[in-house]
Amino acid sequence: MAARKPAAKAKKPNVSAEELLDHYRQMLLIRRFEEKAGQLYGMGLIGGFCHLYIGQEAVVVGLEAAAEEGDKRVTSYRDHGHMLACGMDPKGIMAELTGREGGFSKGKGGSMHMFSKEKHFYGGHGIVAAQVPIGAGLAFADKYQGNDRVTFTYFGDGAANQGQVYEAYNMAELWDLPVIFVIENNQYAMGTSTKRSTKSPSYWERGAAYGIPGEEVDGMDVLAVKEAGEKAVAHCRAGKGPYILEIKTYRYRGHSMSDPAKYRTREEVQKMREERDAIEGVRSLLLTGKHATEDDLKAIDKEIKAIVNEAAEFSKESPEPALEELWTDIYAPLEA
Amino acid sequence: MTKPNERKLTIARAMAEATAQEMRIDPSVFVMGEDIGPLGGVYGNTRGLIEEFGAERIRDTPISETAFIGAAVGAAQDGMRPVVELMFVDFFGVCFDAIYNLMAKNIYFSGGNVKVPMVLMTSTGGGYSDGGQHSQCLYGTFAHLPGMKVVAPSNAYDAKGLMTAAMRDDSPVVYMYHKGLQGMGWLGTEAGATVHVPEEPYTLEIGKAKVVREGKDVSIVSCGMGVHNALKAAKKLEAQGVSAEVVDLVSLVPLDRETIRASVAKTGRLIVVDEDYMSYGLSGEIIASVTEHDISALKAAPKRVAFPDVPIPFARVMEQFCLPNPDKIVAAWDQMQAA
Numbered sequence: 169m170a171a172r173k174p175a176a177k178a179k180k181p182n183v184s185a186e187e188l189l190d191h192y193r194q195m196l197l198i199r200r201f202e203e204k205a206g207q208l209y210g211m212g213l214i215g216g217f218c219h220l221y222i223g224q225e226a227v228v229v230g231l232e233a234a235a236e237e238g239d240k241r242v243t244s245y246r247d248h249g250h251m252l253a254c255g256m257d258p259k260g261i262m263a264e265l266t267g268r269e270g271g272f273s274k275g276k277g278g279s280m281h282m283f284s285k286e287k288h289f290y291g292g293h294g295i296v297a298a299q300v301p302i303g304a305g306l307a308f309a310d311k312y313q314g315n316d317r318v319t320f321t322y323f324g325d326g327a328a329n330q331g332q333v334y335e336a337y338n339m340a341e342l343w344d345l346p347v348i349f350v351i352e353n354n355q356y357a358m359g360t361s362t363k364r365s366t367k368s369p370s371y372w373e374r375g376a377a378y379g380i381p382g383e384e385v386d387g388m389d390v391l392a393v394k395e396a397g398e399k400a401v402a403h404c405r406a407g408k409g410p411y412i413l414e415i416k417t418y419r420y421r422g423h424s425m426s427d428p429a430k431y432r433t434r435e436e437v438q439k440m441r442e443e444r445d446a447i448e449g450v451r452s453l454l455l456t457g458k459h460a461t462e463d464d465l466k467a468i469d470k471e472i473k474a475i476v477n478e479a480a481e482f483s484k485e486s487p488e489p490a491l492e493e494l495w496t497d498i499y500a501p502l503e504a
Numbered sequence: 505m506t507k508p509n510e511r512k513l514t515i516a517r518a519m520a521e522a523t524a525q526e527m528r529i530d531p532s533v534f535v536m537g538e539d540i541g542p543l544g545g546v547y548g549n550t551r552g553l554i555e556e557f558g559a560e561r562i563r564d565t566p567i568s569e570t571a572f573i574g575a576a577v578g579a580a581q582d583g584m585r586p587v588v589e590l591m592f593v594d595f596f597g598v599c600f601d602a603i604y605n606l607m608a609k610n611i612y613f614s615g616g617n618v619k620v621p622m623v624l625m626t627s628t629g630g631g632y633s634d635g636g637q638h639s640q641c642l643y644g645t646f647a648h649l650p651g652m653k654v655v656a657p658s659n660a661y662d663a664k665g666l667m668t669a670a671m672r673d674d675s676p677v678v679y680m681y682h683k684g685l686q687g688m689g690w691l692g693t694e695a696g697a698t699v700h701v702p703e704e705p706y707t708l709e710i711g712k713a714k715v716v717r718e719g720k721d722v723s724i725v726s727c728g729m730g731v732h733n734a735l736k737a738a739k740k741l742e743a744q745g746v747s748a749e750v751v752d753l754v755s756l757v758p759l760d761r762e763t764i765r766a767s768v769a770k771t772g773r774l775i776v777v778d779e780d781y782m783s784y785g786l787s788g789e790i791i792a793s794v795t796e797h798d799i800s801a802l803k804a805a806p807k808r809v810a811f812p813d814v815p816i817p818f819a820r821v822m823e824q825f826c827l828p829n830p831d832k833i834v835a836a837w838d839q840m841q842a843a
Contacts, residue, residue: 338566497611
């Protein structure tokens with residue numbers, strides 16, 4: 169799909185200016201946040217691995233636009249974008265990255281492990297594909313409790329070759345669980361391209377073996393993602409069981425900050441950024457549709473920059489966790 | 505013999521009764537696992553539940569341990585109280601990620617934002633020639649990893665109280681029941697495990713050991729099946745004029761070190777009986793708990809009677825040679841005296 173022009177530019181979108189601006193704002197927040205996280209990592213303020221979402225913003229922003237209050241989400245370790253898109257406070261996320269008391273997990277989880285029951289975000293998981301059965305379980309809880317909530321279960325093309333994904337597919341279809349399996353196919357499992365890891369050309373088609381419908385989606389087009397997301401959500405909410413979305417996307421940065429990026433060419437990345445960038449796509453729609461002026465967008469840029477800077481400042485100023493905290497939360501507190 | 509007003513139950517029935525009673529009062533409790541429905545659990549601990557609660561709450565699963573244990577973690581984080589069964593503890597190899605990386609860690613990783621109230625029931629132990637992938641205990645493997653509580657009842661009274669406590673706990677509890685204590689006729693069973701069980705629900709505190717026999721010369725510490733071996737050894741020792749105290753750990757995590765230390769402070773001698781492998785396990789942990797606390801409490805070097813560090817063999821003669829038994833415990837006492 170490398171050489172195509174953004175679909176968003178080509179078609180006349182049936183979308184309000186307000187929605188487009190919101191997508192723009194959300195995607196930009198993720199990108200700027202991640203750029204800042206990369207900087208803080210470079211400064212030594214963030215340790216470990218740090219998996220940036222830059223390039224994939226349209227996936228989570230498009231799907232969040234299709235979600236309703238109470239819907240759930242669970243994902244892997246490339247999770248900052250998902251948390252921002254579901255409304256978790258950027259300050260708490262950044263402070264978790266720096267391992268501070270003010271982080272979502274009080275510094276005990278780090279980049280890969282954050283949760284927010286309030287925003288229905290169930291992690292942040294470090295083991296490839298381990299979150300997929302969890303997603304099925306969240307959906308099971310909703311079905312059992314008799315509500316019509318839907319769970320977005322995100323995983324990558326690498327995880328799609330893990331056996332537990334197919335255990336979960338079978339169980340989800342067997343029990344008609346309201347779960348959307350979202351394969352974020354960014355084409356590389358760390359440094360291994362899908363061409364070198366996977367014989368079958370598509371991942372979503374594997375659902376057919378379990379009776380699960382699905383489709384491929386252009387993940388560089390936020391409106392296409394939203395549209396597919398709405399279809400999947402309607403399927404799940406109607407009690408028809410799971411749905412698979414294979415969203416073709418691309419990460420611009422390395423697998424993690426320590427990635428030497430020797431497995432693809434600079435030109436490949438550059439081409440993607442120039443021709444398919446999701447944020448540029450929406451920006452162009454906003455300008456050509458006269459929904460916004462350059463000045464309006466500059467004002468949004470400024471606003472986002474302020475949010476991200478505030479998060480970065482907070483993540484530096486929040487104190488290191490007290491060592492007494494080591495011994496808390498090993499178990500949930502016993503209720504009195 | 506059953507006395508009047510006595511209600512003797514097997515561990516299997518005690519577990520099923522506790523589960524049924526909790527399910528009646530708490531709709532968020534459900535049971536999930538392989539053949540826990542119409543079959544009633546290979547070891548009987550879910551028998552009768554599907555008749556009362558139906559297939560929605562007593563849920564047979566595909567043979568997909570990773571998926572259903574992982575799903576239980578998800579459901580537990582979302583207001584449910586799943587009770588899941590790993591049919592044999594030996595099967596942990598295919599699904600341990602869901603257990604020790606998810607179930608055990610998500611409370612901590614979330615800084616307490618989510619709870620993981622779930623029970624993982626699993627059968628342990630051998631002695632019936634089932635080969636080395638269906639006979640292990642693996643107490644040490646589970647107890648080693650922080651974030652999950654681990655219990656191992658030796659009798660039906662404790663089994664019921666622990667089961668209810670585990671279902672009410674907001675943290676994950678691994679419930680390790682010994683096959684030889686379940687009261688399954690085809691397996692052969694330990695009569696001492698079938699005891700009086702009150703009908704009304706009650707809980708046993710997780711993390712509390714019990715002195716099940718008082719003595720003054722030696723403390724024999726064990727759990728599950730080992731407790732019965734220890735009690736039989738104590739009787740044999742009594743005939744030799746030796747007074748043995750038996751400590752039933754009941755819970756492996758949290759480990760009740762206070763009760764162990766108090767017993768050894770009284771007797772001055774320690775024998776640990778463990779059906780799990782000898783090295784890097786429960787027996788070493790118990791001994792360290794005593795010696796690093798106060799080595800002067802010991803009048804003799806401690807002894808352990810544990811499964812040797814070999815894969816569990818099939819041939820009866822070989823397996824029985826390896827398993828702890830009352831004679832080996834008596835022999836450990838004798839060696840202690842000879843030293």
